[in-house]
Amino acid sequence: MNHNGVKRLYLMQVGSMPEYQIPIVCYLVQTNDGKNILIDSGLPEIMPEGESDFENGRDVIEQLASIGLKPEDVHTVVSTHYDIDHAGRHAAFIRAEYVVQRVHHSDAASNPRFAALRSQWDQPMDRIRLVDGDTELLPGLELIETSGxxxxxxxxxxxLPKTGAVLLTVDAVPFAQGFTRDEQDDASSPDAAATRASTIKLLDLTEREQVAMVVFGHENAQWEELKKLPEYYE
Structure with missing residues (x-):
């Protein structure tokens, strides 16, 4: 057994965008040596003015409590990015180290897109680990830079020891129909070329690493079928 490797993966749906039937989600990785690694933290408890599209469900703190974990039990928070539906509860994890791409953290400092949530993600720098590109966080857990x-x-x-490799695309490929080598007409992407490059990168990785399961960030039909906390993948 790899004593500091990955033991299990929990999936959590913590909210939604009701109009579009889009799930808002987080993930928890547990390691063989007892570490709890949260990937994203969902929506803020109180939505900023103008953010009426989102609806909180059973939030990340309540879901973690249901398996006996308090916010201070989380060792690491992986920030995929600082959008409101991904970093809304970051500040609750008072003992965690936050791991984020250096490029993203630097951009967020002056990008109005992330200003409303600044109190959550703008943590003391001695608690933020900035990474540059693809990074092995620990054996069995790899961060894949996917700008766009x-x-x-x-x-x-x-x-995972039994399931095999699981790819969490998050918002690089939020919906299954976008996981293709074909050209996509996505007007919502601020950088279509980078989005396409990241999609191809993840497709290549899926083939190369023989990924057993690809979990899309906001695919409602898929999320309805997945195991969710307190169930887990191992």
Whole structure:
């Protein structure tokens, strides 16, 4: 057994965009040596003015409590990016180290897109680990730089002992129909060329690493079928 490798993966749906039937989600990785690694933290408790599209459900703190974990039990928070539906509860994890792409953290400092959530993601720098590009966080947990949706977005590859490799695309490929080598007409992407490059990168990784399961960030039909906390993948 790899004593500091990955043991299990929990999936959590913590909210939604009701109009579009889009799930808002987080993930928890547990390691053999007892580490709890949260990937994203969902929506803020109180939505900023003008953010009426989102609806909180059973939030990340309540879901973690249901398996006996308090916010201070989380050792690491992987920030895929600082959008409101991904970093809304970051400040609750008072003992965690935050891991984010350097490019993203630098961009967020002056990007109005992330200003409303600044109190959550703008943590003391001695608690933020800035990474540059693809990074093995620990054995069985790899961060994959996938810019496009935002500069410095990151997806996550989790290698589970029984399931095998699981790719969390997050917002690099939020919906299954976008996971293709074909050209996509996506007007919502601020950088279509980078989005396409990141999609191809993840497709190549899926083939090369023989990924057993690809979990898309906001694919409602898929999320309805997945195991969710308290169930887990191992």
């Amino acid at each position: 949706h935002v500069p410095g977005h990151q997806s996550v590859l989790v290698r």
